[in-house]
Amino acid sequence: xxxxxxxxxxxxxxxxxxxxxxxxxxxxxxxxxxxxxxxxxxxxxxxxxxxxxxxxxxxxxxxxxxxxxxxxxxxxxxxxxxxxxxxxxxxxxxxxxxxxxxxxxxxxxxxxxxxxxxxxxxxxxxxxxxxxxxxxxxxxxxxxxxxxxxxxxxxxxxxxxxxxxxxxxxxxxxxxxxxxxxxxxxxxxxxxxxxxxxxxxxxxxxxxxxxxxxxxxxxxxxxxxxxxxxxxxxxxxxxxxxxxxxxxxxxxxxxxxxxxxxxxxxxxxxxxxxxxxxxxxxxxxxxxxxxxxxxxxxxxxxxxxxxxxxxxxxxxxxxxxxxxxxxxxxxxxxxxxxxxxxxxxxxxxxxxxxxxxxx
Amino acid sequence: xxxxxxxxxxxxxxxxxxxxxxxxxxxxxxxxxxxxxxxxxxxxxxxxxxxxxxxxxxxxxxxxxxxxxxxxxxxxxxxxxxxxxxxxxxxxxxxxxxxxxxxxxxxxxxxxxxxxxxxxxxxxxxxxxxxxxxxxxxxxxxxxxxxxxxxxxxxxxxxxxxxxxxxxxxxxxxxxxxxxxxxxxx
Numbered sequence: 001x002x003x004x005x006x007x008x009x010x011x012x013x014x015x016x017x018x019x020x021x022x023x024x025x026x027x028x029x030x031x032x033x034x035x036x037x038x039x040x041x042x043x044x045x046x047x048x049x050x051x052x053x054x055x056x057x058x059x060x061x062x063x064x065x066x067x068x069x070x071x072x073x074x075x076x077x078x079x080x081x082x083x084x085x086x087x088x089x090x091x092x093x094x095x096x097x098x099x100x101x102x103x104x105x106x107x108x109x110x111x112x113x114x115x116x117x118x119x120x121x122x123x124x125x126x127x128x129x130x131x132x133x134x135x136x137x138x139x140x141x142x143x144x145x146x147x148x149x150x151x152x153x154x155x156x157x158x159x160x161x162x163x164x165x166x167x168x169x170x171x172x173x174x175x176x177x178x179x180x181x182x183x184x185x186x187x188x189x190x191x192x193x194x195x196x197x198x199x200x201x202x203x204x205x206x207x208x209x210x211x212x213x214x215x216x217x218x219x220x221x222x223x224x225x226x227x228x229x230x231x232x233x234x235x236x237x238x239x240x241x242x243x244x245x246x247x248x249x250x251x252x253x254x255x256x257x258x259x260x261x262x263x264x265x266x267x268x269x270x271x272x273x274x275x276x277x278x279x280x281x282x283x284x285x286x287x288x289x290x291x292x293x294x295x296x297x298x299x300x301x302x303x304x305x306x307x308x309x310x311x312x313x314x315x316x317x318x319x320x321x322x323x324x325x326x327x328x329x330x331x332x333x334x335x336x337x338x339x340x341x342x343x344x345x346x347x348x349x350x351x352x353x354x355x356x357x358x359x
Numbered sequence: 360x361x362x363x364x365x366x367x368x369x370x371x372x373x374x375x376x377x378x379x380x381x382x383x384x385x386x387x388x389x390x391x392x393x394x395x396x397x398x399x400x401x402x403x404x405x406x407x408x409x410x411x412x413x414x415x416x417x418x419x420x421x422x423x424x425x426x427x428x429x430x431x432x433x434x435x436x437x438x439x440x441x442x443x444x445x446x447x448x449x450x451x452x453x454x455x456x457x458x459x460x461x462x463x464x465x466x467x468x469x470x471x472x473x474x475x476x477x478x479x480x481x482x483x484x485x486x487x488x489x490x491x492x493x494x495x496x497x498x499x500x501x502x503x504x505x506x507x508x509x510x511x512x513x514x515x516x517x518x519x520x521x522x523x524x525x526x527x528x529x530x531x532x533x534x535x536x537x538x539x540x541x542x543x544x545x
Contacts, residue, residue, distance in 0.1 A: 002462075002465050003458040003459075003461040003462050003465065004442075004458060005477070005480070006461050006464060006465070006480070006484075007438065007457065007458065007461060007503065008435075008438075008477065009477050009480035009481045009484055010481075010484060010503055010504055011431055011434055011435055011438075011504075012431070012477075012478075012481040013481065013484055013485055013488065013500070013504065014485050014488075015423075015424045015427040017485075017488050017496060017500055018427045018430060018431075018500065018504060019424070019426070019427060020493070020496065020497060020500070021496065021497045021499075021500035021501050021504065021505065022387070022426075022505075023390060023501065023505060023507065023511075023515050024515065228372075228418070230370070230418065236418055236419050268367060268370065269370060269371045272370075272371060272372060274372050287371055287372045287373060289371055297371065299371060299372075299373045299375075304371075304373065304375075
């Protein structure tokens, strides 16, 4: 159809013109992304519920300070080899996500669906776990009972239905996950449910590379899914079936390196490995990478941990990896193909097999 | 977060790239999708698919301007969804109205010898929009790129609807003449 061809050709018009015609969202007013609306609704709930609560709670909570402290002591002594045999009972509050985005507050409840709370899975209703000094995030990952360890505590979970603004509570228990440090992840089991959900502390503190290996038991749990080498901006080589020891050795050899808190530059990965840490992080998206300018980057559950291994060692690792592995070279071309969902692409990948690689 | 930082996250296969894209451009992509699909659920799905497609495209692609890169993907996906829907149920939807309007821009068959490819057509369109005044170019792209209705364009720019209609009509006519002169056969 000729008109459609014209419409499709318009898609690739210069960015400058697209940008120039970009509508101003403020004037529209009615079309607001759902996420912003939820965030705004959370903010309202925060203002209406949390602020009076903050004013009221300090005097109510004061007598509870002692049991909380003793719980923290239990965790500390466990690390020194004394195993806690008694289950520590503590009240933990789960909160729905609160983002202080103040735009688009008007009419939020008009757009939320009445039964949106019922449609959420239980771990989404109670998506955050506040425990001790940590806040654990729901990961939507379920594990079997056999992967759980000791029971850590009984808890009362709280979540808020943003439509009705009602707050619900639910009894639950938290357990450790076998071979995973409790500071990084726990398993939550809600009352009347036999399911265990993994909650992760995304800001878990890893002082050194060794602590990452230790807290996640990477010697047992690490799986390397894929490798990627970036030759330049358009040429990449993909590697499959990589032995996890390649990545594990890199981490263990640098176990004493301390994390850099504020790297001075934007870091680009030159060799990157996509990893998973089953059962707590079964999916892709977590990476270990090395840059030619000497950095080791570890991305775990949205958080990037940066270490400096030195330019020489980084390049030695990269060269050794490339010499000993066979990859599939991906080259960008300007051919047109029909790809995902029928949409058209202008720049595409031609697969060129190199170094004897067979897919 | 700067675009280059978000693109760097895509290169590192860090899922935070999607979160950052959504935070920075979710509203923009939703606007594009909704202008075409006029349906909240379909638009949300379309925007989510945009991130998946971006995830699968970067690397090797390294977009300089992430907003238009994501916007183009959203527009393509939304048009595709709409086309499929239209195939099932022909009706007075955005796509069919826009296509009807664009019919006026198609040069007569005798004006060129061969059909041009998409790339050449895009280049011709780029040349054409450069010849337009900023105001007419904006109206033209808001209608045929962002697929906004005449009413929305008028509200957005504080114009009357008749002014927008008149501008579009003249631009369509000028486009037809331009394509004929350039020997572009669609």
